[in-house]
Amino acid sequence: MNVDLRHLRCFLAVAEEGGFTAAGRRLHLAQPTLTRTIKSLEESLGVQLFERNTRRTELTDKGEKLWQNLGPLLGQLDRTLRDLREGEKLRVGFSWGLPEGLSRLAARFAEETGVGVEFLRCDIPQAGLDTGQVHLGLLRGSQLPKNLRSFFLYEEPRIAAVPASWELAGRTELDWAELAGLPLIINTVSGTTFPDMWPAGRRPVVGAECRNYDEWLEQVAAGLGVGTAPISTARRYTHPSVHLVPLTGAPAVRTHLAYPSHGAHPQAAHFVDHAWRAADELQT
Known part of the structure; x- marks a missing residue:
C-alpha cells in the first residue's frame, strides 16, 4: 500500500477536529490539499474513511476503527523519535x-x-x-x-584599537585612510583586517602577527601597532592599555x-x- 505518515497524520487531524476546515488550520494546509491527501489514503486502503455532506464530516465504521488504533501508534512513534534526540x-x-x-x-x-x-x-x-x-x-x-x-x-561597523600610550588614543575618531600610515596588528588565522584592504601604494605595514584575538589585543597593548575589530566584539573584550577610538570610512564586518x-x-x-x-x- 502506498501509505505514508503524511497520509496518517492528515487522517488523524480530520478525525480529531471533526472536519477538513479545522484540520487544515491545525496542519497549516489548504483544504483542497488536505482533501486530496485523504482521498489518496482511501484509494490506497480501498475503503471509505469519511462520510461527507454539505454540513458535516463523519467517520465510517472503517474510519472509526483506524482512528482508534492509529492514535496510540502515532503517539508511540512520536515518543520514540523524540527519545532518539535525547543527548544529541x-x-x-x-x-x-x-x-x-x-x-x-x-x-x-x-x-x-x-x-x-x-x-x-x-x-x-x-x-x-x-x-x-x-x-x-x-x-x-x-x-x-x-x-x-x-x-x-x-554586518557591523569597525572600531580602532589603539595603544593607550600613543597620542592617537586621545582622538575622538580616526579615519580608515589614516590607518594606512600606521603599523597594523594582523590576526593571520581569524582576523578581518589586512593591508590589502587599502589601495595599492597606500597600505599599512605589518607591525606584528598573531593567531588569535587575545594575542592581538596584547600586541596592541604592547604598542606594536593598531588594529580594528567589529565594534560589539571590541567593546566586550577590553584591555586597560588599549583605547577604542570610533572609526570612520571603514568597511563593515x-x-x-x-x-x-x-x-x-x-x-x-x-x-x-x-x-x-x-x-x-x-x-x-
Whole structure:
C-alpha cells in the first residue's frame, strides 16, 4: 500500500477536529490539499474513511476503527523519535566575539527540537569546520571557503584599537585612510583586517602577527601597532592599555554561519534558519 505518515497524520487531524476546515488550520494546509491527501489514503486502503455532506464530516465504521488504533501508534512513534534526540548536541565553533544573543537562540532551539547546542572556541581558520570539531562555524569576512554553505546574518561597523600610550588614543575618531600610515596588528588565522584592504601604494605595514584575538589585543597593548575589530566584539573584550577610538570610512564586518556543503549535521540547516530569522537580536 502506498501509505505514508503524511497520509496518517492528515487522517488523524480530520478525525480529531471533526472536519477538513479545522484540520487544515491545525496542519497549516489548504483544504483542497488536505482533501486530496485523504482521498489518496482511501484509494490506497480501498475503503471509505469519511462520510461527507454539505454540513458535516463523519467517520465510517472503517474510519472509526483506524482512528482508534492509529492514535496510540502515532503517539508511540512520536515518543520514540523524540527519545532518539535525547543527548544529541549541535556543536558551533567560533574564534572570538560570540554574538550575545546566540546563547538565547540556542536555548530556544534546544527547547523546540530537543537538540542541545554547544559553543566551542577554535582558533583555527574555519573555527573547527575544517577539522570536523564542530558542525557549524561562526565566520567573519567577505571571502569564505568554497567548500562551505554560508549564510549571511548581519554586518557591523569597525572600531580602532589603539595603544593607550600613543597620542592617537586621545582622538575622538580616526579615519580608515589614516590607518594606512600606521603599523597594523594582523590576526593571520581569524582576523578581518589586512593591508590589502587599502589601495595599492597606500597600505599599512605589518607591525606584528598573531593567531588569535587575545594575542592581538596584547600586541596592541604592547604598542606594536593598531588594529580594528567589529565594534560589539571590541567593546566586550577590553584591555586597560588599549583605547577604542570610533572609526570612520571603514568597511563593515560581515558575519555568517556556515556548515559543510556535504555531510552536514541534519540539524545544521534548521539552526541556521533559526539564526537567520533572529539575526536582529543576536547582538543585543
